[in-house]
Amino acid sequence: MSARRRLAAVIAGVAGVALALSGCLYAQIPPMAPDGGRSLAPQTEGVDAALLPYYGQTLAWEACGSAGFDCTTVTAPRDYADPSAGDLQLAVIRHRATSGEPLGSLLTNPGGPGVSGVDTVRDSLSLVADETLTSAYDVIGFDPRGVGQSSPVTCYDAAGMDAYLYDIPPGARGSDERNAALEQRQVDFAQACESNSAGILPYVSTENAARDMDLLRGVLGDAKLNYLGFSYGSLLGTTYAGLFPERVGRMVLDGGIDPSLPASASGIAQAVGFENALRAFMADCVTKSDCPFTGSVDDAMADLSSLLERVDARPITAGDGRQLGADSLMTAIIAALYSDQNWSYLRAALSGAQNGDASVAFQLADFYNGRTDGGYTDNTMQALRAYNCVDYPAESEADSDALLAELEQKAPVVAPYWVGPDPCDAWTAPPTGTRAAITAPGSPPIVVLGTTGDPATPYAEAQSLADQLSQGVLVTYVGEGHLAYNKGDDCVNGAVDDYLVGGTVPAEGLRCG
Structure with a gap:
């Protein structure tokens, strides 16, 4: 029997928003904070006795990056159900509140799963939090377990990742030969991950990452978790709220994800989201002099389908010797659709592909995959x-x-390039997650942001999440692109800042944009 086909899942993080991204002890903190208070001492109330050594650890902060940033490492159990199974490390960065009297810690997650919260806070703080939040809070970024500077998932070196992400398999699309090659590629990748990841793969899950956030809350001295999560970070925050509703402080989830959707339904929602975003791009493109397509939106979409089929049959060789096939071209398209600010890059990439030039398309695909000339x-x-x-x-x-x-x-x-053999068939760690609605009874209000034209976290999922949560409050941003906060809309930023800083819950049904 052939392996199951799985609908593609795309990364959905702050890092994809725009192409422009690319030992001091902490001073005394006042003990007052929103929703429950904060102290310098670790918070261990309600913590299981077996976990007290983790919650009671003392943090050693050291200056890192530019002024105002410091970093530390937190030790966490691999398995919260069995702390004797060993430890792993969590990398944490803090940007100290500029007001001098912080309300407490504001944990953040930029998305993914897999985007580095440490790098995002250090290199792109203004994307995570505006001046109102950086004044009021110590903004905390962390690399979830398996990510970045925390105990990492490690599979291939740079050459191996190039082959895994870019090599074109033999055979026609959908043929037994091609599917067999793709299945073997997933087997080889999974075995490399198992061999090189120091035994952590069974413990790399959103539930465990959410439990890590509670550990961070405790060791930072916060009685409640104040949190701003983006894209996948919204699922991480929702999971936390489901586990610890009584420990939720002020929580905002931008790009809400429906935790009840199975992988296939989520994959379809994303594919439709990117198809719709493509149509929005084409409606704008055909009005521009540098657009490679003409006529109606339907005409342009048909011409793009033809271009993808042509590149699939006759890949374009780039200057570095790599071949641009339809899958890598689709990756480039997806990368650009995260923000309408990237549409000029997409026009250039598609024009280049029309004329046998893969350079801009590879720039977009490489950006999406985190690839540079020197590696990843x-x-x-x-x-x-x-x-x-x-x-x-x-x-x-x-x-x-x-x-x-x-x-x-x-x-x-999008559909022809959205399915393939299920890579998780080969994964060595069994699935332990479940897909079910999360209500978080007993939590305070949780603000969910949804963008009507968001391709990666479709608006319908934000609506569903806000409805599921017992105290969910939906704020709608009418616009294109991924996510809503810090996109230049005063209505959205005001609603978020007023809640996180002042505790003012947004009006029911608030629409911005």
Whole structure:
């Protein structure tokens, strides 16, 4: 029997928003903070006795990066159900509140799963928090378990990642020869991850990462968790709220993800989201002089399908010898659709591909994959696989196949490049996650942001999440691109800042943009 086909899951993090991204002890902190208070001492109330040594650890902060930043490492149990199973390390960065009297810590997560929170806070703080938040809070970034500078998932070196992400398999798309090659590629990748990741793969899950956030809350001295999560970071925050509703402080989830959706349904929602974003791009593109397409949006989408088929049959050789096939071209398209600010790059990439030039398309694909001339900037693509394969339970082949017709009907341009052999069939760590609604009864209000034209975390999921949460409050941003906060909309930023700093809950049904 052939392996199940899995709908592609794409990374959805702050790092994809725009192409422009690329030993002092902490001073005395006043003990007052929103929703429960804060002290310098670790917070251990309600903590299981077996976990007290972790919650009671003393942090050694050291200056890192520019002024105002310091870093530390927190020790966490691999397995919260069995702390004797060994430890792992969590890398943490703090940007100290500029007001001098912080309300407490504001934990953040930029998305992924797999994006480095340490790098994002250090290199792109203004994307995570505006001046209102950086004045009021110590902004905390951390690399979740398996990610970046924390105990990492490690699979291949740079040459191996190049082959895994970019090599074109033999055979025609959908043929037995091609599928067999792709299946073997996933087996080899999974075995490399198992061999090189020091035994952590079974413990790299969103539930464990959420438990790590509670550990961070405790060792930072916060009685409640104040949190701002983006994209996958919204799922991480939702998971935390489901586990510890009584420990939630002020929580904002930007780009809400529905925790009840199985992998296949989530994959379809994303594919449709990117198809719709492509149509929005084409509506703008055909009005521009540098657009490679003409006519109506339908005409342009049909021409793009033809271009993808042509590149699939006759890949374009780039200056560095790599070949641009349809899969890498689709990766480039996806990368650019995270923000309408990137549409000029997408026009250039598609024009180049039309004329046999792969350079801009590879720039976009490399940006998405975290690839540079010297290798890879992070292990995002490796950690992404680890989280997804443990978080999502397996689905039957019949269940997945039943959704493919819907995918092809709703996303005809994207669909051919959105499915393939299930990479999680080969993963060595079994899935332990479940897909179910999370209500978090007893939590304070949790603010969910949804963007109507968001391709990566579709608006319908934000609506569903806000409805599921017993205290969910939806704020709608009417616009294109991924995520809503810090995109230049005063209405969105005001609602977030007023809640996180002043505790003012946004008005029910608030729409911005």
